[in-house]
Every structure is written in C-alpha cells, then in structure tokens.
Amino acid sequence: MVTLQVMPNPRDWFLQDTILFENQYLLAGPAGYASYLWSTGDTLPEITVNTEGLYTLQLTTHNLCAGADSTYLKMLEAESPFLVPNAFTPNNDGLNDTFRPVVDYERVRMFSMIIYNRWGQLIFETTYPAEGWDGKDAPAGVYSWVISYSDMVGKVVKMRGGVTLVR
8 A cells, every 4th residue: 555645736825916115025935835936036935125026936845846926016105194285374264274284193203394484584393293384474475394204114204395375
C-alpha cells in the first residue's frame, strides 16, 4: 500500500490593486512558505515600497510547488484636509463674517494660520482652526494667508493663498 500526500499549489492569495496616500506602503505575502521572491529582488515575506509600479511575488512551498501574484501600486497625493474660502464679508449679518478654513479635524494634528496685509505685515495669527479672522478695522482688499499643519503621521504641510475682504 502506498500513501500519497497531495499538496495544493500556492494560489492567488493576497495582492490587490492598492491606492497609497502616504509615501510608504507595506506589501505582505502569506506566511508559511519555503521561499519568497519579489520582483524587487527581496526574499522576505514582506517588503516596504515607496515607488509606483507593478510588484510581483513568487512563492514556493516546501515541496517546490510555485505560484505568483502581482499588484499595481498607484501613488496619489492626499487631498488637503482644508477648504479655504477666497472671500468673506465681515458686516455682522451672520453670513460669512469671519475668514477661516473648513477643517477635517480627524486629519489635522497641529495647525497655524497667519494673515498678512498687502505690505507683508502680520495682522492675525491663530493656532485654533475654529478661530477665524473677523477683519475688524481692516480695509477692503486682498490679504495673504499661510496655513501650516501636520497630518496624523507627522508630515508638516504649508499652504499659501489669498482672501478678499469685501466691505
């Protein structure tokens, strides 16, 4: 009597098309295989990548059965967690009386907003996203703003723009 043990070939198991919003991503193969060979030349079960492109992993079982799967990693820039208006009307009518960004608070850790007049003089500064500039005693015109923030992974971003104060 002969006993045969049938080992299944590695199957398509894990790799999917992936959208990346940060500058690194971990690709991981399933555990328990005898060998791993990535298209990058790496031979570990997991690799960290930071370049857009096609990544392939070839697996081999302890019985020398092989299988492979691929994924295309698409890098995208994250959208800003702010919507910043380009004008406001500080006339105390209860509509659009202060200049402040609309903030996705879940994506912002540190915040700073500075407003300058047309001569580059600092006229307003805050570290609270909900605190807006009321334009008090400022003439109508265009003002420059700088918003600095850090996201949830600590990346610091600086945005610049202009806002028109309408009287």
